[in-house]
Amino acid sequence: MDRIPILRMGAFLLVTIQVDLYDRLALSLEADLVDMVHKTGARGVLIDISSVSIVDSFMGRILGNIASMTRVLDAETVVVGMQPAVAITLIELGLSLKGVHTALNVERGMTLLNDKFGQDDELAGDDADDAE
Amino acid sequence: MIHKIAQLLKTNKARLLDGWFQKQLASETLRDDLMTNDELRAQSEELVNALTKTIHEENISQPDSSDFDEVFEILADITAQRARQGFSPRETGLFIFSLKETILDLLADLGADDEVMLFQESRKVSHLLDNFAIITFETFIKSREEVILRQTEEISDISTPVIQVWDGILALPIIGTLDSARTQVVMENLLQKIVDTGSSIAILDISGVPAVDSLVAQHLIKTVSATRLMGADCIISGIRPEIAQTIVHLGIDLTNIVTKASLASALRYAFGLQRLTVKRVETDKKAF
Amino acid sequence: MLTTLSKDTMAIMREQDVVPLRNRVKEVAVKIGMGLVNQTKLITAASELVRNMLRYGNGGDVLIEVVSKGREVGVRLTFSDRGPGIPDINLAMQDGYSTGRSLGLGLPGTKRLMNEFSIQSTVGQGTVVSIVKWKNG
Numbered sequence: 201m202d203r204i205p206i207l208r209m210g211a212f213l214l215v216t217i218q219v220d221l222y223d224r225l226a227l228s229l230e231a232d233l234v235d236m237v238h239k240t241g242a243r244g245v246l247i248d249i250s251s252v253s254i255v256d257s258f259m260g261r262i263l264g265n266i267a268s269m270t271r272v273l274d275a276e277t278v279v280v281g282m283q284p285a286v287a288i289t290l291i292e293l294g295l296s297l298k299g300v301h302t303a304l305n306v307e308r309g310m311t312l313l314n315d316k317f318g319q320d321d322e323l324a325g326d327d328a329d330d331a332e
Numbered sequence: 333m334i335h336k337i338a339q340l341l342k343t344n345k346a347r348l349l350d351g352w353f354q355k356q357l358a359s360e361t362l363r364d365d366l367m368t369n370d371e372l373r374a375q376s377e378e379l380v381n382a383l384t385k386t387i388h389e390e391n392i393s394q395p396d397s398s399d400f401d402e403v404f405e406i407l408a409d410i411t412a413q414r415a416r417q418g419f420s421p422r423e424t425g426l427f428i429f430s431l432k433e434t435i436l437d438l439l440a441d442l443g444a445d446d447e448v449m450l451f452q453e454s455r456k457v458s459h460l461l462d463n464f465a466i467i468t469f470e471t472f473i474k475s476r477e478e479v480i481l482r483q484t485e486e487i488s489d490i491s492t493p494v495i496q497v498w499d500g501i502l503a504l505p506i507i508g509t510l511d512s513a514r515t516q517v518v519m520e521n522l523l524q525k526i527v528d529t530g531s532s533i534a535i536l537d538i539s540g541v542p543a544v545d546s547l548v549a550q551h552l553i554k555t556v557s558a559t560r561l562m563g564a565d566c567i568i569s570g571i572r573p574e575i576a577q578t579i580v581h582l583g584i585d586l587t588n589i590v591t592k593a594s595l596a597s598a599l600r601y602a603f604g605l606q607r608l609t610v611k612r613v614e615t616d617k618k619a620f
Numbered sequence: 621m622l623t624t625l626s627k628d629t630m631a632i633m634r635e636q637d638v639v640p641l642r643n644r645v646k647e648v649a650v651k652i653g654m655g656l657v658n659q660t661k662l663i664t665a666a667s668e669l670v671r672n673m674l675r676y677g678n679g680g681d682v683l684i685e686v687v688s689k690g691r692e693v694g695v696r697l698t699f700s701d702r703g704p705g706i707p708d709i710n711l712a713m714q715d716g717y718s719t720g721r722s723l724g725l726g727l728p729g730t731k732r733l734m735n736e737f738s739i740q741s742t743v744g745q746g747t748v749v750s751i752v753k754w755k756n757g
Binding site: 220222223253255256257258260271279283285286288289292293294295 | 628635636639642656657660661663664667671675715724728729730732733748
């Protein structure tokens with residue numbers, strides 16, 4: 201069974217999707233990510249979709265779900281590197297991914313998350329000082 | 333003798349060509365300013381050659397027969413060439429009609445003794461050459477359409493320039509009406525430029541858009557949402573007072589979109605997002 | 621008048637057949653010189669419809685055609701299943717309506733992505749959805 205690898209980078213998790221997603225693979229990514237956020241107490245999740253050439257409504261829903269689920273676990277999700285053609289198609293399809301943060305690339309996404317949580321990458325630090 | 337009309341055209345080819353050429357030279361519509369007589373002769377010869385080569389007693393009454401493909405091709409070439417040279421469609425049409433007249437003259441000359449036959453054969457010839465003339469019109473219109481299509485594309489390309497006004501800040505002044513085809517071009521250009529320059533802020537300036545109705549607003553909202561999906565912020569600027577009025581009267585909801593009255597204030601806001609300040613430098617020297 | 625220039629059929633039985641279908645559609649779109657954005661719209665629409673076919677119709681066949689109309693060239697995809705059919709097509713075409721657990725954007729969203737969209741369904745016999753995307757549409 202294929203699995204999409206999840207990398208841990210300090211307080212954040214990084215997922216780079218480089219294969220054509222079919223529904224079951226996307227669903228298992230959702231479950232794995234939520235598990236991993238819970239296990240590591242990560243504060244942010246970066247999903248790099250720069251090599252993904254299509255995102256349909258199912259895949260869009262998975263991205264939205266991941267963002268909502270990780271938020272419940274006190275982690276923010278940033279989708280990075282969406283291709284122009286994919287963005288135009290998603291909008292036309294009627295999906296604007298409200299509630300999902302976006303950034304141009306992994307680096308910008310990382311900056312966005314750092315800005316949100318300050319510089320403390322204490323994994324265990326539960327001081328709820330991320331007043332936004 | 334005249335019932336073998338195709339044969340007749342073949343054997344009298346030289347006479348036909350000469351007659352036609354003379355007729356064209358004598359015509360008021362001769363455009364020796366656009367084409368030399370040698371060129372005209374070559375063109376006429378090419379067409380007559382092709383016609384006499386392909387025509388026979390059966391296909392003469394089937395103007396759409398694929399036997400004439402070669403003739404059609406030559407006609408299309410001649411028409412396209414003439415259109416480029418500046419001939420009017422009427423002049424190209426007359427070019428074919430004068431060939432018809434020449435053939436009819438020839439028939440009348442050779443077969444005046446049998447009037448019924450002459451009439452029947454003339455009809456066939458007329459029918460065939462009218463069809464040729466129609467082809468020249470069709471080709472003419474088609475080449476015009478291609479020009480229009482190309483210009484439309486060019487206009488939509490040049491009317492949506494994306495300018496990098498600052499490191500990380502793009503501006504896109506929209507001039508003219510924003511329909512759905514145009515929105516596509518705007519979105520594609522803007523999003524691609526965001527990727528190319530790594531910009532995180534885009535300013536859509538609509539001061540050149542004559543009117544904003546709910547459809548145009550929808551296109552604007554789409555563009556803003558698509559920009560957001562890419563991870564960049566989008567500001568709409570250049571909102572004239574009457575546009576602000578229509579937006580509210582139509583009940584268009586732009587509350588989730590940052591809007592500014594002028595490009596300057598949008599730029600100031602963008603600097604704020606980038607944590608940049610612009611200061612006047614106190615100095616005696618002139619700054620360049 | 622729509623003229624078919626070439627055609628090809630693919631059977632969709634399982635979820636694994638989806639990726640090859642997307643690739644095949646992309647191949648055809650690239651061959652006629654369709655731009656990247658229109659390609660993406662077409663493949664996304666195909667992906668939506670093929671999921672519907674698997675979920676509600678137990679799979680079916682997809683006909684991939686290159687078609688032309690006047691000066692336009694495009695790709696037509698026809699999805700036919702022998703599933704239960706859709707009782708109320710107007711309802712299914714509304715944004716946000718879904719019988720499964722989805723966003724309900726599949727059919728109406730797909731229609732927005734395409735130049736032409738038609739759907740025929742007979743309860744108990746199956747559903748046929750046909751879409752066209754023009755190269756410059």
